[in-house]
Amino acid sequence: MSAVLHTDGLTVQFGGLKACNEISLDVNRGELLGLIGPNGAGKTTFINAITGFVPATGRVLFDDEEVLGWVPHRIAHRGLTRTWQSLELFGDISVRANLEVAATKLTPIKAVRDYFGSSQRVAARVDQTIDALEMHEVLNARPDDLSMGYRKLVGVARALVADSKLVLLDEPAAGLDRSETSWLAEKLRQVIDYGISVLLVDHDMGLVLNVCDRIHVIDFGKTIAIGTPEEIRTDEAVIGAYLGSSGGEEQ
Ligand SMILES: Nc1ncnc2c1ncn2[C@@H]1O[C@H](COP(=O)(O)OP(=O)(O)OP(=O)(O)O)[C@@H](O)[C@H]1O
Ligand SMILES: [Mg+2]
Known part of the structure; x- marks a missing residue:
């Protein structure tokens, strides 16, 4: 499976803070990839960076084309679209x-x-x-x-x-109750069946572990684990990151 999105060393700096610190991430074609991490880990910043909303360094290959530095609407036109919390x-x-x-x-x-x-x-x-x-x-x-x-x-x-070729969802389950969330999860799998790739950011661990093919975990802007839901569930670095913060324990 080839990657529809490939980032290499993606870094976003806000003053002295590296909100994304050398993130190398792949979303394969036809894959539903989860991007998770405690509050402030850099998930939204990552989405903002690859869609052209904040400046970044490194590489962002979308559909085999370097899109880093492009303006947002040009990136969206190529088929990399996001949904908004609002x-x-x-x-x-x-x-x-x-x-x-x-x-x-x-x-x-x-x-x-x-x-x-x-x-x-x-x-x-x-x-x-x-x-x-x-x-x-x-x-x-x-x-x-x-x-x-x-x-x-x-x-x-x-x-x-x-x-779209790849849809980025930032916390789609926020504000949904349990049954709405599992209904949405089913719909996200239908999106994949439709031939579109998805990058899903959400705090709802149940949703992410249930619906994603693979999960990429970041903490303090850095990758700490990549794996299948089964692997992530028992990964010590992931457990440590979530125990050490209140972020992932929200729901
Ligand atoms: N425009 C900005 N200027 C300065 N710092 C920022 C800016 N945007 C985000 N940050 C900081 O970058 C870090 C990553 O924030 P980001 O919003 O990407 O985290 P997140 O993983 O999406 O968190 P959450 O789970 O709470 O949505 C945080 O420390 C945040 O305070
Ligand atoms: Mg966020």
């Missing part, structure tokens, strides 16, 4: 309309051209995503009227319709 949905238009907007990856000129030229292609992609995530029942609802679980799923669906 979700960034249009709350008062339908779920379908939210997906259509995401599917056109708008620039104003492209929006006009897409509207007249390829709106059928957009509709087909939206339909495909709705099928893949089995979202038919909420298609005409507005995100503002949906449960938190469904709103998170619309965020994931937006990344899917945008033709």
Whole structure:
């Protein structure tokens, strides 16, 4: 399996603090990789760095192309997309309309051209995503009227319709109860079945250990373990990092 994302020595410095310190991480194609670590370990900073939101050093190969130093929208256009904790949905238009907007990856000129030229292609992609995530029942609802679980799923669906190769999820289960979390976990596996790779950051250890193919663990900006859920569950460095902080014990 080749890597869709490969970082080598990725480092982000905030003054005297190395929030990410030489992180070398691979997400293989078709893989759901978990990125975990106690509070302040550098997980969000890592996502910000590879999506172009904070400056970094090292290498970031996405789909075999060096993207370090690119502006965020250029990276997103290549198919590396993230969801936001704040979700960034249009709350008062339908779920379908939210997906259509995401599917056109708008620039104003492209929006006009897409509207007249390829709106059928957009509709087909939206339909495909709705099928893949089995979202038919909420298609005409507005995100503002949906449960938190469904709103998170619309965020994931937006990344899917945008033709992503890799989706980065920063704490998608935050604010979800146990049954919504296991429902979301099932949906994340459907995303993988759809042929997209996922990097999942979450504090919910149950979710991460259950759903991920492999897990990459960082603490104080550095990699401390990489392995399967079974390996990570019993890894002494990981247990030590979580026992030594309140971060991973939250849920
Ligand atoms: N813009 C910034 N300027 C200065 N320091 C920052 C900045 N952003 C993050 N940090 C620091 O970098 C470190 C890593 O933060 P980050 O938010 O990446 O951690 P995290 O693993 O996502 O934590 P959490 O689990 O709490 O979300 C922390 O010490 C944080 O205080
Ligand atoms: Mg974070």
